[in-house]
Amino acid sequence: MIEIRDLHKHYDTAEGRISVLRGIDLQVPSRSITAVVGPSGAGKSTLSHCISLLEKPSNGQILVDGKDLSALSGKALRAERRAIGTIFQNSALLRRMTVAENIALPLRNLGVVHHQMQDRVAELLDRVGLADKANAYPGQLSGGQRQRVGIARALALRPRLLLSDESTSGLDPESTAQVLELLDSLRSDLGLAIILITHEMDVVRHVADQVAQLDHGRIAEYGQVRELVSSPVSQTGAKLLPLRPEPLPVGFDYELAVAYRQRNVDPTWLTRLAVEHNARVALLGGSVESHHEGTLGRVRLGVAGLDAAEVISLLDSWGLTATVRDGWEPAETERIEVAV
Amino acid sequence: MRIPTESAAVGTDTPLAELPALLLPAYGQTWAMVGIVMVLVISLGGAMGVALYNTDRHGLFPQARIHAVLSWVANMGRSLPFLVLMAAIIPFTKWVTGTTIGIAAAVVPMTLAGIPFFARLVQNALNDLPRENLAVGLVTGGSPTQVISTTQIREALPALASAITLNTISMIEYSAIAGTIGAGGIGYLAVTYGYQRFDMNVMLATIVVLILTVQIVQFLGDRIARALARP
Incomplete structure (x- = not known):
């Protein structure tokens, strides 16, 4: 130590x-x-x-x-x-x-x-x-x-x-x-x-x-690393898996920031959300990668046809953390440092 | 009364057959001077160069004041033309060697001129090494002596070989100048025969010998530096 x-x-x-x-x-x-x-x-x-x-x-x-x-x-x-x-x-x-x-x-x-x-x-x-x-x-x-x-x-x-x-x-x-x-x-x-x-x-x-x-x-x-990446407010997490999502299209109710919290999230969760729960889902941006301790991921979704609280609790039960996005988040637009 | 004319002077040319007998001992004296001087210059000037480098900001013992003093001494030693230095330190030379003529007397000013020159060459050679070498030496547990010998001197060997070559050639040149105070060697020959007696054969022979010597020293120095370099 x-x-x-x-x-x-x-x-x-x-x-x-x-x-x-x-x-x-x-x-x-x-x-x-x-x-x-x-x-x-x-x-x-x-x-x-x-x-x-x-x-x-x-x-x-x-x-x-x-x-x-x-x-x-x-x-x-x-x-x-x-x-x-x-x-x-x-x-x-x-x-x-x-x-x-x-x-x-x-x-x-x-x-x-x-x-x-x-x-x-x-x-x-x-x-x-x-x-x-x-x-x-x-x-x-x-x-x-x-x-x-x-x-x-x-x-x-x-x-x-x-x-x-x-x-x-x-x-x-x-x-x-x-x-x-x-x-x-x-x-x-x-x-x-x-x-x-x-x-x-x-x-x-x-x-x-x-x-x-x-x-x-x-x-x-x-x-x-897992915790930071799955935290919707972590600036380091946002730098580790940076996203440049599309803007929310017309016809969708709200935008969700989703992060992989558990190590073994069902890879078909997006399909399940749309098919089993009749949500209309637009994928705005995402980054899913393997880490030696399991999958890391951050995804941005546009959702319509299903109440936000319900979606958040569903995703939570699948090992994903989701928050409704509104407005500007500084970490996203910050330049990611590439050279010293 | 016979007034010497130029043609009469030309008439005193040493016959070609006698040149070797004249040149060889002088050549030996030149190398004796350069050899003794280079041993002193490499050890003392080398130590001064290592000290200059290591008292600097990125060195092993950064000591701004000591560095400034060393630097000032090195500059001072190089600021006087050799002929002036040689004349200026005659009392010192006499005090050290007990004489003001001959090989021993020439060695003193040559060494004094050579040390700061070589110190700067060594400092430059070390400055060209990657900066991380010092850190490598330290994190691998090296003592100051180990750091200096392995990560500095050993790594700079090709550049140091070139520095020694350059310094040796300078010392050959200085030995010729020292010839004017009766130090012996090729320079003395050139002055007494070539200059004072208008002996054209000796003059030309000394020139040829000096040119060939410098060429050979440079050639060997380059070969050694190249052999020491690694891919």
């Missing part, structure tokens, strides 16, 4: 004090992935630097299995760093080292004996599916392969927390999928706690269990 308690970070400049993090609290249980999302300037990379112990927080604690690592420095810090493995954007491999040498770097820094180092590197190469690339140089690998080497390096000292700092940005969709699949399997196989710092909502939707929305150095919204 990784716990971040009341983390503050500020910088004193000539123009005065700049507060970048203003009290972050986050709990990342083992075997789970927590995504930290937010616009540029929200404090994501400062948080990432604090968690990877590259920067000392001004205040607050970073507890790994109850031990505060944020206060350490020098040799004590180097010794405890192994609890946290960091994956960087663009993999950050050393270009003049082979794949095997890159993976062995943490072991070498620690002074692990040669044959043990070789065994561990072989095991890690196998784990990330690059056993045939041990003697290749980073320049000879694809972006996705490089990132898998980066993951292997981060795993070398058997950390309890894996911190991924924008590790999939800049990767093509196929490589991104491979990296996410790997992270997903590491969570369950090694029981790792994983923190994904990212601006890519696709990534969050596919692998994260929890998501924290960072805004101006604070956590604006925090919860299970």
Whole structure:
């Protein structure tokens, strides 16, 4: 279990004090992935630097299995760093080292004996599916392969927390999928706690269990991905499964925002609503996707011929949450951040 | 009384057959000077370059004041033309070596000129490395020495090889200038025979030797840098 308690970070400049993090609290249980999302300037990379112990927080604690690592420095810090493995954007491999040498770097820094180092590197190469690339140089690998080497390096000292700092940005969709699949399997196989710092909502939707929305150095919204997506008022949920619905056509009584609340919603629910309950239903927009914990979905409907309260209670009994929509919802029109 | 004329001066040209006997020892002296100087420059200038880089904002020990002082020293060392530097520090040279002529006396100003030059080259080479290298070194548990050796020096080796090449060529040039204070070497030969005695053969021979030397050093340096680079 990784716990971040009341983390503050500020910088004193000539123009005065700049507060970048203003009290972050986050709990990342083992075997789970927590995504930290937010616009540029929200404090994501400062948080990432604090968690990877590259920067000392001004205040607050970073507890790994109850031990505060944020206060350490020098040799004590180097010794405890192994609890946290960091994956960087663009993999950050050393270009003049082979794949095997890159993976062995943490072991070498620690002074692990040669044959043990070789065994561990072989095991890690196998784990990330690059056993045939041990003697290749980073320049000879694809972006996705490089990132898998980066993951292997981060795993070398058997950390309890894996911190991924924008590790999939800049990767093509196929490589991104491979990296996410790997992270997903590491969570369950090694029981790792994983923190994904990212601006890519696709990534969050596919692998994260929890998501924290960072805004101006604070956590604006925090919860299970399922809960946020199925909440009609969650801004993070709206960003995770964004919709641009058609306007309500003439002849329909009201517009409904529907979200999948339960994991196994009957996929024919829309047909049932129309056929069994004689509702006239217009599909205005929708997004239904698979998540490792079951289907996620947000749908916008126009309904006529059936009372709203009745429809809402019906849908509720099928594991769907519905609310009548009226007017403008800011989260829908907000620009979804795509680049840092 | 016979007044020397130009044609008489031309008549003093050293016969071609005697050139090797004249050139080879001088060439050896040149390399002795450059060799000693480069050992000192690589170790002291290299350390200064690493310090310049690591005291900077993105370095291992950001120390704005120390960085500013180092930077000022490096600039000062490079702001004087070598001939001026050499003349200006004669008392210092004498204090260090006990003499103001010969190889030992030339090594002092050459080293002093070479250190800041090489330090800047090293700093540039390190600046060209990806910024994340430092973070990689630290999160993989590296000590300061390990971070500097693996993520900085080792990664910058091709650029450092080019920097050494450039510096060596500069030092060959400086050794020729140092020849004017009787440091020996090819430069001394060019001055005493070529300039003072109008010995055209020696003059041309020293030019050819210097050009060939620089070409060979550059060629070898490029080869080494390329061999050190990775795909």
